[in-house]
Amino acid sequence: MSQISPLHDVTTLELAQALMERLTISSCDWHRLKSNRNARASELVAAAMVFLAKNEPQEAQVRLEQAVGWLNKSVSAPPCPTHGKS
Incomplete structure (x- = not known):
């Protein structure tokens, strides 16, 4: 008897989400x-x-380019906007 994956009925979009x-x-x-x-x-x-x-795909590309920036260290976190305000 074959086993069916519990993810069999889950869509690709649902998995990605x-x-x-x-x-x-x-x-x-x-x-x-x-x-x-x-x-x-x-x-x-x-x-x-x-x-x-x-x-x-255009929106995906933007995110992928940002991800590459984090990995190659060309992108850094901006300072927290809530710090330093009086």
Whole structure:
């Protein structure tokens, strides 16, 4: 008897959205992970997969280029907008 994968009935878009949800940096982890290059690139690649599943390649490309920027260190986290204000 063959086994059917539990993901058999899940669409590609739903899988991509679940991955994006898992990899998105939450607000409570933002300060800890805002400069983590792997975490930032991972969330952008997951977002790109969602756009590809939605047949929006231009939006996917933007996210992929940003992800590459995190990985090659040409992009850095901006300062927190809530710090330093009086």
